[in-house]
Amino acid sequence: MLKNYILTAWKVFLRRKFFTFINLFGISLTLSVIMVVSTIVENYLYPSGPEQTSGNYRVVERLTLSTEGHSNTYGGRLGYKFIKDNIFRLNSPELVSINTxxxxxxxxxxxxxxxxxxxxxxxxxxxxxxxxxxxxxxxxxxxxxxxxxxxxxxxxxxxxxxxxxxxxxxxxxxxxxxxxxxxxxxxxxxxxxxxxxxxxxxxxxTPSTEYKQQNMGSWEAILYHSDSSMLSEIHKEYVNLLKNDLILEHSDGMTLAYSGAFSKLENVARGGFGDEYSYDSNVEVLIALMTVSIVAFMLLPSINMINLNVSRILERSSEIGVRKAFGASASQLVLQFIVESILITLAGGVFGVVLSFFLLDIVEQSGLIPYAEFSFNLRIFLWGLLMVLLFGLISGVYPAMKMSRLNPVAALKGGA
Amino acid sequence: MLKLTKISKTFQTDKIETIALQDIDLHIKQGEFVSVMGPSGCGKSTLLNIMGLLDEPSDGDIKVNSQAIESYKDKHITHLRNEKIGFIFQSFHLIPDLKVIDNVELPLLYRNVPAKERKRLAIEALEKVGLKPRTGHYPTQLSGGQQQRVAIARAIVGKPELLLADEPTGNLDSRMGDEIMKLLESLHKNDNATIVMVTHDEEMAKRTERTIRVFDGQLVH
Incomplete structure (x- = not known):
């Protein structure tokens, strides 16, 4: 049965070359953009260079100092004095490192x-x-x-x-x-x-010692523990210290400090969507936004493909009528057209992966991200594969369901 | 073999109701070769579609081998069509992307017959219609008469109890039409096939055992 479906799909793809090209082009372009973005994100979140230990540390990058009632607020990176007076007093990290x-x-x-x-x-x-x-x-x-x-x-x-x-x-x-x-x-x-x-x-x-008196500055602190399960404890202890045991000297009347020891993704979220008077990163907002963006990015070509598939399938209504007349059930027809859709998306996926290699090479060579070397790993490949299958399903299911419900007599006459 | 009782079919389009068939009583016996005649738009094809369980009547009962059709739900009806009925259409309706042999195998595919057995039965059917050497061809590489013979091979490959032919010679010249008619006659004689054939051609109808005439959706006696 599957052989017959694949055979038919292959013949249809060859017969409708322009349609096949449009489909492959849309799928491969969409997927390659998603693959390139996810590779960059993957390399950012799971680095293979010096930050390969990022699963064992949290970074304090940002700090908000404020007066009671928030009438006066400073926000930005940390000063050396703040780190020395507060972060160096934390007990839970095994190692604390600071840099500018x-x-x-x-x-x-x-x-x-x-x-x-x-x-x-x-x-x-x-x-x-x-x-x-x-x-x-x-x-x-x-x-x-x-x-x-x-x-x-x-x-x-x-x-x-x-x-x-x-x-x-x-x-x-x-x-x-x-x-x-x-x-x-x-x-x-x-x-x-x-x-x-x-x-x-x-x-x-550092030429001047002025930095030693500053609560705000350009510093960041890296808090390390060999047991990654301790990292949330580090954040908790830090927040607890900020709330109950804060030392703020030379602070222009600021008595409140908001900050957190965050992972890489959390720090991005804190910078983009975080509430400056909060100890949380709002990483959930960032993840939701990323998910919605990917879905929306995939949805547009999917809708386009659904349209193309519907018109393509309706052109084959006579075939649907014949298949129904000779005993094809609705579910068998749905399966046939989903197989076709998945086959073309898999082919588009292969092109997409190849295109991604070229695009990543161009990004690397462009110097847009200095010294970037993006590695394609199994996780990204599996993500890509999942995207392809999802894409195939989204764009194949609706047209397949629509045509499987065609009345066989109407289908044989070539109508919907 | 097939019994239709008080069958009616009404088509509803917007506010217009068209009566295609009205109170049709018809009994097709096992091994009969019956022709259905009538002017265009009289309801012949609708009647054939209802007999072939492709269309649901608005009213009335159908019995196949004394078993009443109670449900027109997809699974039940597709199974019955696949096992009991073979169709031959005026415009052949072969799938252009499939080779002749794959077209013929189609009913067996949905019966989950193993590939080897499918191939054997398809070749046997093609041999019967004289097209064994054309198994690897595509429909577009064949003449109209040959395409119709492939369609007949597809209709008989699953050894159905009833063959329904909707103007099978309508798209062919008289010589090829005659060939197809001879083929149907031989299937009737040699294999005791039950055939119901819609035709416009009085001469073709004369070659069948019984002719049913339809006028304005009703049988004319």
């Missing part, structure tokens, strides 16, 4: 200026994030405490500044500060935003 976030700097070498990303960190940063060292080493706790002017650079910096030489032992100048390179790491994709930079130096080399 990355920012653009002009890096001078041999009178040449290079625009690069720069980040100041502590020593724990290297224990939590798994950088791949090409040569040299990271800076130690002792070097951070002593404020030594040492730096770890990316392989891109090594190549662009020192060409064929090793960067180890060489000096680079950033904002009049001279750092000696002690380590070279593989380039980090910009999607790994807690790790990405070109130059990393100890935070104690």
């Amino acid at each position: 976030g990355s920012f653009s700097i002009s890096l001078f070498h041999k009178d040449k200026k290079h625009e690069k990303q720069f980040r100041r960190t502590d020593a724990n940063y290297w224990s939590i994030l798994k950088f791949n060292f090409i040569s040299g080493r990271n800076y130690t706790q002792e070097e951070v405490e002593n404020g030594l002017f040492v730096a770890v650079v990316s392989s891109d910096v090594e190549q662009s500044l020192f060409e064929n030489e090793s960067a180890i032992g060489q000096f680079i100048t950033v904002n009049s500060q001279r750092f000696q390179v002690i380590g070279v790491v593989e380039n980090v994709s910009a999607v790994e935003r807690n790790a990405a930079a070109d130059v990393w130096v100890p935070f104690t080399t």
Whole structure:
């Protein structure tokens, strides 16, 4: 039976070349866009670079300080003082690391200026994030405490500044500060935003000590635990501290602090949809929005395909009439047309996957996301397959049901 | 074999009600070759569709082998059609995307007959209509007469008890029409097939055992 369905489907596809092309084009384009977006999201949420340990840490990225009654509010990234006074008092994380976030700097070498990303960190940063060292080493706790002017650079910096030489032992100048390179790491994709930079130096080399008095600033804190089930405890303890044991000095009358220790997705949600006077990320809103977007994005071509399928199937009403006359039940006809629909969506899916490879390559080469290397894994493939089947079902079921209900006499006459 | 009692059929379109058949009483006996004649639009094809369980009457009873048709629900009726009735249409209605043999196998496909057995029976049916060498062809590669013979092979492959032919020679020239008629006659004689054939052609009707005449939706005696 299935062989007969497949055979008929194949012949129909060949006979109706333009229709087949339109269908394949619509399906493959839709799927490739979804696959590309989901690959980027997948690589963001499940990174394979230094942030591969992201399942074992939470990041505090944002903070809102406010007066009672919220008449005066500051919102943004954290200051060093706030981290030191509050986050360093948390007991549940095994490790706490702080860094300034990355920012653009002009890096001078041999009178040449290079625009690069720069980040100041502590020593724990290297224990939590798994950088791949090409040569040299990271800076130690002792070097951070002593404020030594040492730096770890990316392989891109090594190549662009020192060409064929090793960067180890060489000096680079950033904002009049001279750092000696002690380590070279593989380039980090910009999607790994807690790790990405070109130059990393100890935070104690900051030119001014003013940062030590600031509750708001450009810092972020990474809270690590080897047992991932402890991460929610970390968030709870942090929120509890903010509510009941907050230390806020030099705060211009601010007495309330709202923040949270969040996963990557939660931090995106907090930034986009979070209530600034809340301790939650509102990640549910982001997930709902993403789901609705994907469904809406798939729905439009699905409706188009439903239309195409209905008109295509009605053209075959005589065949439906014959099949009914010779004993095909409604369910058998529904199955036949769903098989056809799934076959064409699977073919479109194959094209879509191939197209996704090309599109991802273009995104990687474009430099739109610096150092991005998107890997296609089994999870994305299975997601893609699920999307294809869903697409096939959505666009096949309604037309199949509609035509299976055709009156055989009317169908034989070629009418609906 | 087939008994129609007080069969009526009314078509409702918007506010217009058209009576296609009225109080038809008809008994088709096992092994009979019956022709149905009448002017265009008199209800011949409607009658044939009702006999073939393709259409539901507005009123009246149908008995197939003394068993009354009580339900026109999809499963029950499709099963009956598949097992008991074979159709031959004026415009052949072969599926253009399927080869001759796949077209002939169609009724067996819905009977869940295994592939090998399907093929054997289809070749046997094609042999009967003289088209065994054409099994691998597509319908469009055949002449009108050959297409109708394939349609007859499809109608008889499942060995149905009743063959319903709706103007089977209507789209053919007289020579090919004669060939098809001879084929139906041989199926009737050799296989004792029960055949009901709608026709406009008085000569063809004369070759059947009994002619039923329909006028304005009623049988004329």
